[in-house]
Amino acid sequence: MGTPPGPADPTAQNGRVRLAVTSARRVVVKIGSSSLTTASGGLDDARVDALVDTLARLAADGREVVLVSSGAIAAGLAPLGLSRRPRDLATQQAAASVGQGLLIGRYAAGFARHRLTVGQVLLTVDDVTRRAHYRNAYRTLRKLLDLRAVPIVNENDTVATEEIRFGDNDRLAALVAALVHAELLVLLSDVDALWTGDPARPESTRITDVRDERDLAGVQIGGAGRAGVGTGGMVTKVEAARIATGFGIPVVLTAAPLAAAALAGDEVGTLFHAERRRPTARLFWLAHATTPRGRLHLDAGAVAAVVGRRKSLLPAGITAVDGAFTAGDPVDLVDAGGAPVARGLVNYDAVELPGLLGRSTGELAAALGPAYEREVVHRDDLVLL
Numbered sequence: 578m579g580t581p582p583g584p585a586d587p588t589a590q591n592g593r594v595r596l597a598v599t600s601a602r603r604v605v606v607k608i609g610s611s612s613l614t615t616a617s618g619g620l621d622d623a624r625v626d627a628l629v630d631t632l633a634r635l636a637a638d639g640r641e642v643v644l645v646s647s648g649a650i651a652a653g654l655a656p657l658g659l660s661r662r663p664r665d666l667a668t669q670q671a672a673a674s675v676g677q678g679l680l681i682g683r684y685a686a687g688f689a690r691h692r693l694t695v696g697q698v699l700l701t702v703d704d705v706t707r708r709a710h711y712r713n714a715y716r717t718l719r720k721l722l723d724l725r726a727v728p729i730v731n732e733n734d735t736v737a738t739e740e741i742r743f744g745d746n747d748r749l750a751a752l753v754a755a756l757v758h759a760e761l762l763v764l765l766s767d768v769d770a771l772w773t774g775d776p777a778r779p780e781s782t783r784i785t786d787v788r789d790e791r792d793l794a795g796v797q798i799g800g801a802g803r804a805g806v807g808t809g810g811m812v813t814k815v816e817a818a819r820i821a822t823g824f825g826i827p828v829v830l831t832a833a834p835l836a837a838a839a840l841a842g843d844e845v846g847t848l849f850h851a852e853r854r855r856p857t858a859r860l861f862w863l864a865h866a867t868t869p870r871g872r873l874h875l876d877a878g879a880v881a882a883v884v885g886r887r888k889s890l891l892p893a894g895i896t897a898v899d900g901a902f903t904a905g906d907p908v909d910l911v912d913a914g915g916a917p918v919a920r921g922l923v924n925y926d927a928v929e930l931p932g933l934l935g936r937s938t939g940e941l942a943a944a945l946g947p948a949y950e951r952e953v954v955h956r957d958d959l960v961l962l
């Protein structure tokens with residue numbers, strides 16, 4: 578390994594402070610299972626307390642903190658006599674049911690030492706994909722912050738099924754950061770930064786800054802490290818960083834013991850710089866938080882119009898339709914090869930479209946009435962993928 582992770586890392590301090598970090602007033606911090614558990618899999622009280630102390634200091638500084646914490650499944654293993662993360666969903670859910678209570682109890686006791694109250698927020702995919710639920714989740718989180726409580730978020734593992742699971746809390750943390758309009762997302766893992774390749778290999782080096790996709794070219798982004806504890810590895814963290822930075826939120830990725838230094842703005846870990854152009858909340862939600870209900874296949878002309886010239890999608894450019902959506906649902910717009918190029922809110926039911934395909938809006942209006950002059954997806958309801 579190039580440089581061992583830890584506060585002693587000589588490359589960590591060079592006297593510069595990351596202003597994007599120190600100026601953030603509302604911060605979402607995500608910690609992975611691997612940073613909260615002992616090698617044998619149980620909750621590591623010392624690590625939980627260390628994180629709590631760091632976050633309590635942040636709160637004492639007047640910053641608002643939302644914690645997204647994994648670890649429910651890992652914390653439930655030992656009490657159930659299990660030695661490793663189970664593969665089947667039912668046992669994972671049982672472990673999460675036992676472990677989530679222990680986890681939140683541990684946090685509540687830890688924050689109480691600092692006279693801080695915690696609020697448990699368990700979210701399902703629907704809570705961040707369905708607009709009505711999304712607003713509910715936002716209201717609750719907002720209210721907890723207004724009341725100076727520390728929201729502690731996890732996926733509601735006990736009720737999530739395989740199909741509707743996030744499965745990894747990195748993406749959940751990025752969506753929560755966007756939901757609460759955080760100014761910073763901190764991803765804490767068992768590795769001190771994003772490295773150019775597997776951190777265990779001598780040729781790998783630490784990446785201090787990711788300014789855009791070009792800085793990720795050639796980087797080998799692998800799966801989870803310590804077997805049986807973490808889930809997504811670096812892939813889900815980089816994906817979460819893309820989501821958050823695309824929403825204008827900078828992201829610091831580092832190891833849990835470096836959390837305090839990272840939050841003080843020291844140049845530890847990897848800083849993913851925020852993109853300057855921030856999409857509207859609605860389009861962000863459309864791109865990242867919706868599940869498409871169908872697919873519209875576009876011909877080359879329609880792809881050029883929608884992607885290249887940012888035009889609305891008209892029936893004339895659609896060659897086929899899949900799915901059972903109704904007007905107002907999110908659908909993916911795919912090119913001739915089936916690759917999604919955009920997502921949008923469709924103005925027709927799936928059953929209406931086959932009779933309209935390939936026909937001009939003028940022709941449709943003359944044959945079927947003025948209501949059929951409308952776009953299939955209006956450009957204001959479209960986001961490129």
Ligand SMILES: Nc1ncnc2c1ncn2[C@@H]1O[C@H](COP(=O)(O)OP(=O)(O)O)[C@@H](O)[C@H]1O
Pocket residue numbers: 608609610611612765766767768770771772773774775776796797798799800801802803806807808809810811
């Ligand atoms: N390019 C890379 N840079 C850093 N870590 C990497 C890279 N590729 C793969 N990894 C692995 O990803 C692991 C972190 O993911 P994971 O175990 O899922 O953490 P967590 O439980 O914190 O979510 C690291 O321990 C590391 O071995």
Ligand SMILES: N[C@@H](CCC(=O)OP(=O)(O)O)C(=O)O
Pocket residue numbers: 608609610611646647648649650651673731732734744745746747806807808809810
């Ligand atoms: N919701 C699950 C965690 C899933 C997850 O993302 O884990 P990790 O990769 O350790 O952040 C739990 O609490 O066990």
